[in-house]
Amino acid sequence: MAKKSMIQRDIKRKKLINKHIKKRTIIKNKIKQAHNFEEQLTVQKALQKIPRNSSPTRLRNRCWLSGRSRGYYRIFGLSRHVIREMGHECLIPGLQKSSW
Structure with missing residues (x-):
């Protein structure tokens, strides 16, 4: 935050x-x-x-959820940390966390 x-x-x-x-x-x-x-x-x-x-x-540009300014993705309006958490919880449609 x-x-x-x-x-x-x-x-x-x-x-x-x-x-x-x-x-x-x-x-x-x-x-x-x-x-x-x-x-x-x-x-x-x-x-x-x-x-x-x-x-x-x-x-x-700031994440609308956490307020973080760095690692901001314009497509989602979120920071990379929040995108990762939401990706794990399947809250962002079409986003799938890659693992290998």
């Missing part, structure tokens, strides 16, 4: 991303359309005023 504070931090980041996504895309388009470097710098200062945690790259 992941630390509760890390899970809550990711929830907070999701909220910030949804809150600032429109503003961020508008500013990014203005940066791309800037004609000279000085204009580009002034628009980038506006982008820097938006919270850092509102950037989608700061969001971490």
Whole structure:
């Protein structure tokens, strides 16, 4: 189980991303359309005023059952540990644990 504070931090980041996504895309388009470097710098200062945690790259994929961030399988939305346990108990259809 992941630390509760890390899970809550990711929830907070999701909220910030949804809150600032429109503003961020508008500013990014203005940066791309800037004609000279000085204009580009002034628009980038506006982008820097938006919270850092509102950037989608700061969001971490987490297992919805355990909260673990590493060993995450996108297909299932689970970590490798949970997939293994659920595979043993035949809870995931079509998944069979290999043994040799």
